[in-house]
Amino acid sequence: MTGDDWQLMSFSARMAAASTLLILPPGVALAWLLARKNWRGKVVVETFVALPLVLPPVVTGLVLLKFFGRRGPVGHWLHDQLGLEIIFTWRAVVLALAVMSFPLLVRTLRAAIEEVNPSLEQMARTLGAGPWRVFFTITLPLAKRGLFAGTLLAFARALGEFGATIMVAGNIPGRTTTLAVSIYQSVELGEDSHALLLAGLSASLAFAALLAAGLLQGGKR
Amino acid sequence: MKYFGILPMALVALLLAARLQAAQITVFAAASLTDVLKQIGAGYEQSSTDRVAFNFAASGPLARQIEAGAPADLFISADEARADELAAKGLLVNGSRRSFLGNTLVIVTPPDNETIHLPADLTNATVKRIALGDPKSVPCGTYSREYFDQLGLWPAVAAKVIPCENVRSVLATVETGDVDAGIVYKTDAAVSKKVKVVYEVPAGEGPKITYPVALVSGSTQPEAGRQFLAYLSSPTAQKIFREAGFIVLVAPGAK
Numbered sequence: 437m438t439g440d441d442w443q444l445m446s447f448s449a450r451m452a453a454a455s456t457l458l459i460l461p462p463g464v465a466l467a468w469l470l471a472r473k474n475w476r477g478k479v480v481v482e483t484f485v486a487l488p489l490v491l492p493p494v495v496t497g498l499v500l501l502k503f504f505g506r507r508g509p510v511g512h513w514l515h516d517q518l519g520l521e522i523i524f525t526w527r528a529v530v531l532a533l534a535v536m537s538f539p540l541l542v543r544t545l546r547a548a549i550e551e552v553n554p555s556l557e558q559m560a561r562t563l564g565a566g567p568w569r570v571f572f573t574i575t576l577p578l579a580k581r582g583l584f585a586g587t588l589l590a591f592a593r594a595l596g597e598f599g600a601t602i603m604v605a606g607n608i609p610g611r612t613t614t615l616a617v618s619i620y621q622s623v624e625l626g627e628d629s630h631a632l633l634l635a636g637l638s639a640s641l642a643f644a645a646l647l648a649a650g651l652l653q654g655g656k657r
Numbered sequence: 658m659k660y661f662g663i664l665p666m667a668l669v670a671l672l673l674a675a676r677l678q679a680a681q682i683t684v685f686a687a688a689s690l691t692d693v694l695k696q697i698g699a700g701y702e703q704s705s706t707d708r709v710a711f712n713f714a715a716s717g718p719l720a721r722q723i724e725a726g727a728p729a730d731l732f733i734s735a736d737e738a739r740a741d742e743l744a745a746k747g748l749l750v751n752g753s754r755r756s757f758l759g760n761t762l763v764i765v766t767p768p769d770n771e772t773i774h775l776p777a778d779l780t781n782a783t784v785k786r787i788a789l790g791d792p793k794s795v796p797c798g799t800y801s802r803e804y805f806d807q808l809g810l811w812p813a814v815a816a817k818v819i820p821c822e823n824v825r826s827v828l829a830t831v832e833t834g835d836v837d838a839g840i841v842y843k844t845d846a847a848v849s850k851k852v853k854v855v856y857e858v859p860a861g862e863g864p865k866i867t868y869p870v871a872l873v874s875g876s877t878q879p880e881a882g883r884q885f886l887a888y889l890s891s892p893t894a895q896k897i898f899r900e901a902g903f904i905v906l907v908a909p910g911a912k
Contacts, residue, residue: 507834523835524786524819606819607791624718624794 448615452594455533467545497603528605537590548582585653592645680881687735688823715823717794730882736796754871759904780813788839791820
């Protein structure tokens with residue numbers, strides 16, 4: 437393991453953590469809306485959110501590239517109004533990871549919230565608690581294993597993301613190269629033993645995250 | 658009655674024989690050759706029963722694939738180094754290798770650029786990102802880096818480099834406008850309407866760019882490969898290469 441490998445691992449972990457933190461607030465909100473409310477267009481939103489799970493990741497990457505590129509509708513605005521560059525920067529890494537891991541968080545958490553007995557929430561309401569208080573003191577604590585599991589799954593997915601990342605963030609050593617992208621590049625360069633070392637690292641990280649998620653989701657209280 | 662069956666059977670047998678003779682030639686070729694080789698391959702298929710399939714990528718990864726045993730009959734690299742690597746490992750047929758094409762580097766920008774006219778302009782602070790082929794695996798990137806080294810500009814541009822997978826992805830990246838400039842071959846710039854060529858490296862300056870072609874030792878149909886290799890130097894093929902902006906060097910297979 438060289439210093440570059442450590443940098444790579446820490447960069448990938450930090451990017452995955454940042455994207456997971458970024459999707460937590462909207463993920464929790466959406467999971468609750470999907471689990472507890474009936475609204476027009478719910479099925480459409482649900483399907484839309486699940487898309488990155490089944491689309492080829494490069495397609496997701498392409499869509500992001502078109503939106504966030506300097507000539508894209510969002511990217512153009514960010515560039516002109518805020519001077520923010522997205523594509524080919526670490527922000528693009530976070531963006532790609534966030535979009536790719538969002539469905540895992542939402543789906544896991546939604547299932548957990550659905551399992552919380554609504555009568556407990558109603559009781560709290562009759563005792564005078566407001567909707568926010570009910571959510572944070574009853575619903576979320578009871579769904580906390582789903583929350584942790586979903587968060588870990590999202591984090592693990594983000595760690596392994598390749599297709600969308602390379603489309604929007606490229607492969608700039610020390611700036612946007614993630615573990616997965618570096619494995620690909622090592623193979624391209626014929627450095628197979630380095631690729632295997634990185635693959636081992638990546639597999640251990642993913643295994644740990646998945647194992648933790650499984651224990652939290654399946655374990656008995 | 659039974660004799661009527663002979664004619665159709667003979668026809669079927671003939672067709673089958675023709676089928677068996679038709680080879681499927683697989684050519685691993687540098688990404689910059691994408692358009693010309695497709696055109697040449699289509700022409701070849703009209704004059705031969707053989708079919709030609711291409712695998713286009715940067716020469717570095719192509720060489721790795723051949724090392725790993727990919728079923729290639731011909732290898733066309735955009736630089737000598739990748740062919741040297743394979744030759745050193747005995748993966749190219751001795752004596753089949755010839756450098757048959759040359760090319761030129763150009764600086765391209767999105768059409769709205771007004772500030773970049775010369776290589777030195779790339780060092781300006783307003784130029785934030787320059788797309789190059791990854792100098793480690795993409796010949797065009799290696800040449801670009803050599804050129805910057807010659808000019809003494811590499812230290813000033815290194816931090817702005819966005820390394821791309823092959824020369825065509827450099828072109829595509831410049832087209833999107835997400836970078837300020839890129840370096841591709843003249844022949845790549847010519848296939849895009851969405852980039853502006855702001856500078857062409859003059860002949861004699863910059864690294865010498867040559868494309869070697871060779872038969873791959875692992876080929877199971879060297880004769881078919883040899884024929885396509887010879888076709889690459891036919892007047893028809895040379896005309897297509899020239900029209901695309903390539904410099905035609907020697908004729909591979911010519912006596």
